[in-house]
Amino acid sequence: MNVVIAAGDVASAYGWGLDALWTGLFSGKTPICSTSRFVDRGFVSDLMALVPDLQTDGDESRSMAMLRRLLSPLAGKLDPLTPLILATTVGEIEYVERSVLNDARELAESARPLVLLEKIKHLLALRGPALFLSSACASSSATLTRAASMIHHEQAQSVLVVTCDAVSEFVYSGFSTLLSLCDGPARPFDAARSGLTLGEGAAWALLASDQSPLTKGWKTAIAGWGNTTDAVHMTAPHRQASGLTRAITKACAMANCTPQDIAFIAAHGTATVFSDAMELLALRATMDRPKPIFSIKGGTGHTLAAAGLMQILVAARALSLGVVPPTVGLCAADPAAAGWVHTMPIELTTGRAALSTNSGFGGVNTAVILSGRQPA
Amino acid sequence: MIRAVAWCRAEDCGAVLADRPPVFQAAPRNHAETIALIQRPVKYIGRMTDECRVCLCAAHLALRAVEWNDAREIGLLAAGDAGFLQANQNYFRDYVANGRSMGRGNLFIYTLPTSTLGEVAIALNLTGPAMHLHDDTQPLAALVQHADQFIADGEADGMLVLWSDLHAAVCLAIDGAGAQSSAIQMPKGSTPKQMAHDLAAMARPA
Numbered sequence: 001m002n003v004v005i006a007a008g009d010v011a012s013a014y015g016w017g018l019d020a021l022w023t024g025l026f027s028g029k030t031p032i033c034s035t036s037r038f039v040d041r042g043f044v045s046d047l048m049a050l051v052p053d054l055q056t057d058g059d060e061s062r063s064m065a066m067l068r069r070l071l072s073p074l075a076g077k078l079d080p081l082t083p084l085i086l087a088t089t090v091g092e093i094e095y096v097e098r099s100v101l102n103d104a105r106e107l108a109e110s111a112r113p114l115v116l117l118e119k120i121k122h123l124l125a126l127r128g129p130a131l132f133l134s135s136a137c138a139s140s141s142a143t144l145t146r147a148a149s150m151i152h153h154e155q156a157q158s159v160l161v162v163t164c165d166a167v168s169e170f171v172y173s174g175f176s177t178l179l180s181l182c183d184g185p186a187r188p189f190d191a192a193r194s195g196l197t198l199g200e201g202a203a204w205a206l207l208a209s210d211q212s213p214l215t216k217g218w219k220t221a222i223a224g225w226g227n228t229t230d231a232v233h234m235t236a237p238h239r240q241a242s243g244l245t246r247a248i249t250k251a252c253a254m255a256n257c258t259p260q261d262i263a264f265i266a267a268h269g270t271a272t273v274f275s276d277a278m279e280l281l282a283l284r285a286t287m288d289r290p291k292p293i294f295s296i297k298g299g300t301g302h303t304l305a306a307a308g309l310m311q312i313l314v315a316a317r318a319l320s321l322g323v324v325p326p327t328v329g330l331c332a333a334d335p336a337a338a339g340w341v342h343t344m345p346i347e348l349t350t351g352r353a354a355l356s357t358n359s360g361f362g363g364v365n366t367a368v369i370l371s372g373r374q375p376a
Numbered sequence: 377m378i379r380a381v382a383w384c385r386a387e388d389c390g391a392v393l394a395d396r397p398p399v400f401q402a403a404p405r406n407h408a409e410t411i412a413l414i415q416r417p418v419k420y421i422g423r424m425t426d427e428c429r430v431c432l433c434a435a436h437l438a439l440r441a442v443e444w445n446d447a448r449e450i451g452l453l454a455a456g457d458a459g460f461l462q463a464n465q466n467y468f469r470d471y472v473a474n475g476r477s478m479g480r481g482n483l484f485i486y487t488l489p490t491s492t493l494g495e496v497a498i499a500l501n502l503t504g505p506a507m508h509l510h511d512d513t514q515p516l517a518a519l520v521q522h523a524d525q526f527i528a529d530g531e532a533d534g535m536l537v538l539w540s541d542l543h544a545a546v547c548l549a550i551d552g553a554g555a556q557s558s559a560i561q562m563p564k565g566s567t568p569k570q571m572a573h574d575l576a577a578m579a580r581p582a
Contacts, residue, residue, distance in 0.1 A: 041476060041477050042477035042478070043477070089488055089489070090464075090487070090488075093464065096461075096464045096465055096468055097468060099465065100465065100468045100469050100472055101472065105465075108461065108464075108465055111461065111464065112457055112461060113457060113489075113510065114457065114510065114512050117512055118512070129511065129512075129513070129518075130511070130512045131509060131510065131511050131512070131518065132508075132509070132510045132512070133507055133508065133509050133510075134488065134489035134490055134507070134508040135490055135506065135507045135508070136488055136490050136494075142505075142507055146507075146509070146522065149522075149525045149526075149529055150525070152529070153525050153528065155521070155525075170464070170467070170468055170487075173471055173476075173477075173478070173479045173484075174467070174479055174481075174484035174487070176478070176479075177478050177479045177480065177481050177484060178481050178484065226531065227451075227504075227505035227506075227507070227531055228503055228504065228505065229451075229452070229493075229494075229497045229502060229503050229504065229505070229506040230497075230503070231497040231498050231500075231501050231502055231503050232498060233498070234420075234485050234491070234494050234495065234498070235485060243503065246503070250530070250531065253530075254529070254530065360490075361485065361488055361490070361491070361494065362488065362490045362491060362493055362494025362495075362497070362506060363494060363497065363498070363506075364490065364494075364506055364507075
């Protein structure tokens with residue numbers, strides 16, 4: 001049995017829908033820009049990648065506003081018992097901000113992820129099991145692996161994965177404090193990269209068995225995955241990349257694929273000096289030769305929990321169309337990335353699978369292998 | 377299969393095993409006693425939240441009970457949102473109180489649901505999958521089911537399942553050995569605090 005991506009969509013700084021994200025990446029232009037949202041705060045940067053035309057309703061959070069618009073077309077169209085998994089790092093963190101700023105402790109309760117989960121169930125009229133999953137910046141890719149496992153184990157016939165994270169003062173101040181932000185738009189895998197740009201986004205994917213009527217005409221399967229922990233540092237990656245290397249090795253073994261089968265890589269590519277270096281080490285340790293890599297974060301910014309699913313949906317389309325998007329923001333590749341990352345689209349000639357990688361605070365790593373449908 | 381259940385709360389800590397007498401002892405009262413219990417150096421124990429420390433002790437006691445060594449790939453699952461919701465408020469309140477231009481990194485890093493898992497993984501050298509996973513109706517039972525799937529998928533040799541609130545943690549050690557091995561039933565209790573209370577009552581020497 002294959003577990004396949006039956007459908008999915010995304011909201012990003014490029015706009016609403018996967019088409020907007022895909023076209024935006026191929027334009028080579030970044031929507032990252034200066035904003036006055038946190039003016040006078042003295043942060044390292046005022047750059048961010050915000051979802052355009054986002055209307056919040058009353059005291060609604062930005063995360064819920066993204067999800068309300070993105071998920072509305074699904075309302076009433078899913079089996080009400082479809083399991084739901086929500087992936088987020090901070091969810092509706094505005095309620096914590098407001099509770100502190102207004103000295104209204106009761107507001108903080110509204111920031112509980114289970115409250116957001118309940119809102120999504122209500123929006124989509126779902127009555128089945130629901131989970132909140134967080135694995136730092138690997139959250140949504142890890143969620144995809146959980147959903148695939150549930151279907152493999154016949155715990156469910158289909159699972160809806162939903163992810164979101166918004167740019168907030170809470171998160172922006174934290175990353176500014178950790179000196180993780182760069183003063184220009186993020187430049188993943190660039191020799192002159194100096195940090196990440198925060199972005200916001202939301203995405204969903206419906207996973208199902210290829211035996212399901214939901215998946216007629218499917219194009220991409222979740223063929224294998226691996227989740228590991230570095231167990232060395234709370235915020236810094238493992239200098240020898242052993243955790244991500246193990247995750248990739250596990251994913252390839254589960255997918256029964258060799259490095260030769262991997263056509264390209266959808267990388268985490270945050271544009272921080274050490275995270276990109278660690279990722280390149282892991283890829284060099286596991287691949288047989290340079291493969292085309294792309295990172296979407298030079299355009300979308302780092303969307304935290306949402307990053308993994310967003311890049312996986314792009315990778316699924318790239319696998320289907322046989323062309324890999326360029327890495328927006330890249331000018332001159334880091335010497336370690338030369339031959340891997342590109343400023344222009346790359347047409348695929350070989351390989352039947354794609355690798356997607358994410359890592360995050362706490363030393364978490366997730367690798368996912370996508371495979372395309374083979375001709376009958 | 378659940379091989380052992382450990383707990384840690386303000387009063388006491390210990391473990392209940394399938395085929396051996398339970399362990400019961402006083403809870404560590406300070407950082408030095410926590411390190412003495414863990415029996416290995418723990419970096420940054422002073423900055424950890426209370427929830428993080430009780431989780432660390434419970435996880436250590438569960439590992440010690442089942443005698444899994446470092447060569448095994450052990451994963452971590454956790455549920456409970458009280459710890460990171462408190463950490464979120466602590467971070468932002470401090471940031472606002474100090475002029476709203478720079479936060480404290482040592483508070484910010486505990487604001488993620490996975491922060492406790494990260495510290496436990498580092499302290500106990502656990503390199504398997506680590507996720508915070510909270511089911512909206514039956515948190516612990518869902519974690520056990522997912523732990524079984526991680527093992528069946530080959531992602532881990534064993535899983536530690538943590539359920540915690542601000543001052544109490546329960547940790548289940550789960551592996552994929554067959555039904556012929558000794559196992560224990562899922563403990564009862566509607567909250568980590570209640571479950572820890574029940575486990576202490578079960579393990580306390582007469």
